[in-house]
Amino acid sequence: MRSAYCGTAVPAAAFALLAAVACPNAGGAQRPSRSRPHVTALTHATLIDGTGAGPQVGRTVLVQGKRILSVFPDGARPIPDSATVEDLSGKWVIPGIMDAHVHMTGAAPDAAGYEKLMRWMVEGGVVAIRDMAGDSRVLSSLARSAMLDEIVSPDIRYSALMAGPTFFAEDARVASTSEAVLVGAAPWMRAVDETTAIPLAVAEAKGAGATALKLYANLPADVVAGLTAEAHRQGLLVWAHATVFPTGPSEEAADGVDVLSHTAYLVWEAAPRVPQDYTVRAKGDFEHTRPDAPRILAVLDSMKARGEILDATLRVFEDEEAHTPDAAGKGIAEWGAAVTRLAHERGVLVDAGTDNMGSPEDTVPNVHREMASLVDHAGFTPVEAIGAATRVAAMTMGLEATHGTVSAGKMADLVVLSADPATDIRNTRAIVEVWKHGQRVVPGGK
Ligand SMILES: [Zn+2]
Structure with missing residues (x-):
């Protein structure tokens, strides 16, 4: 260069x-x-900083340009004379929220639709999203505009999906994300088997702007291992469904897959064998598989030992059970929550991802509901659920150096709340204003 x-x-x-x-x-x-960027001092806030620490009363956050300059107890350090001061007495500050599992492509018909959707996400407190199987031609353009603050949008990270050739023959969803390209040959939506030149496929995924490979379905264990090693060698992360059919959870965990999605799909670890057919993925035997079966606990401990993250996605299976029960095995939501609880107790990092971010017709983005599910059904404290949607979600996206906590040097991405989220996680919805890259966004404002 x-x-x-x-x-x-x-x-x-x-x-x-x-x-x-x-x-x-x-x-x-x-x-x-x-010339130095302007400083804003947010004073007298109760801060939940995303690190896992409890609420800290009487904190000042100095924002300079796009970054957090410093965080300190009120009055402990001088505030520059030139600073704008905003008194946040009686208010709470948390890090900007991140949804670690969304599907954007196809969510809006055109550029104006995406801009409306992205602004709604930010007004709902969401400052970063991870897209899990989109069209990189759309995503890279939006991600660039978001990064440069040309539009009000969460920061966007996205995957390049890889799956076995049979997946591309079976699954109608791939056509819309591969328009004008031979299905299975797009760098962001690629069919892979034993004959694929893996270093080139990974390099093309990287060239498409992906942060990670998403390993989805119909990939044997040796291909999963080869893709994971090569992605890491080229500096990409690896995100995968918790079972890739026929490759199972323990094989993925042992290979060093960075993030495993959908706790419920861990059920296949305890099955007599993993089927070749990914279409049964939500139809595991939840009624007869104990959440604390030794094989399930062994996978969780393997993930914990390697620092791998569980992208639990509780809410999507709660909705599936409520609205389309035939699409999933009986008891999927309860089983997934129980295993997520065990994962959390055993020290596995768990993020907050929705698999469906919501739309401007909803009151708030779905990630608020995911945080509530972690508290209501998986034993998280509200502060831990906020950590799942901030610090851990930033790790999932590879953004932990710059995002996810309210700390000096990180991006000034903050949510200001009018009610205490540490006593009721639903208070993350009481949004007064959002700071994205140091710019103030007020819900419903312009
Ligand atoms: Zn998904």
Whole structure:
């Protein structure tokens, strides 16, 4: 890579050094502005910072430009004279919320529809989303606009889906995300088998802007292992369904898959054998498989030992059981919640993902309901559920260095609440305002 800073092409390695000194021969080239971004001081807040710590009363958060400059007890440090001060007495601040499992492509018909949907997400407190099987041509454009704050939108991370060739023959959903491309040959929606040149397929996924591979279905264990190793070698994460048919949960966990989606699909670990057919994925034997069966607990402990994350998605199976019971095995929601509870007790990281983010017709994005399900059915405290939707979700997306907690140096992504979420998780819906990349967004405002 070469850079044209100072009007002269220089190797990228020299860029930092060059940028640190004045450009003596700049010849009129633009230099970055040296004026400091404005500081806003949010004072007297009760802070739940996403680290897992309990509520901290009387905190000041200084925001400078897009970042959090510092966090300290009220009055402990001076506030710059030039700062704008916003008194948050009687209010709570939590990190910006993240939905670790959404499906965007097809959710809106056109660019205006996506912009409306994304603004609604931010007004609902959501500052980052992980798309799990979309069209990268749409997603990369939206992700760029979001990153540059050209639109009010959550930050967007997305996957490149890989599955066995038979999946692409069976599943009608792939057509809409592969428009104008041979089905199964798109870098973001790729059929893979033993004959695939895996390093090239992974490189093309990376070129499509994906953060990770999503391993979905019909992949044998040796292919899962090969894809996972190569993705990690090229700096991509690996996200997978908890069973990939016929590859099972313990094989995925042992391979180092970073995030396993849908707790309910762990049920296949205790089945006599994993079927070749992914279409039965939600139809496990939940009635006769104990959540604490030794094989289930062994997978959880394997995930814990490797720092792998469980993307539980409780809410989607609650809705499935309520509205389309024939689509899933009896008892799926209760079983998934029970195993998520055990995972949490045993120290497995659990994120908050919805598999369906909701739409502007809803009162709030569904991730608020997912947090409530973690509390109501899986033994999380409200503070832990907030952690699942912030710090852990940031880890799921590979964003933990810059997102997920209210800490100095991180992006200024905050939600200000008018009621205490530590006493009732449903109070995450009492949104006064949202800060996204240091810009204030007020629900219903412009
Ligand atoms: Zn999904």
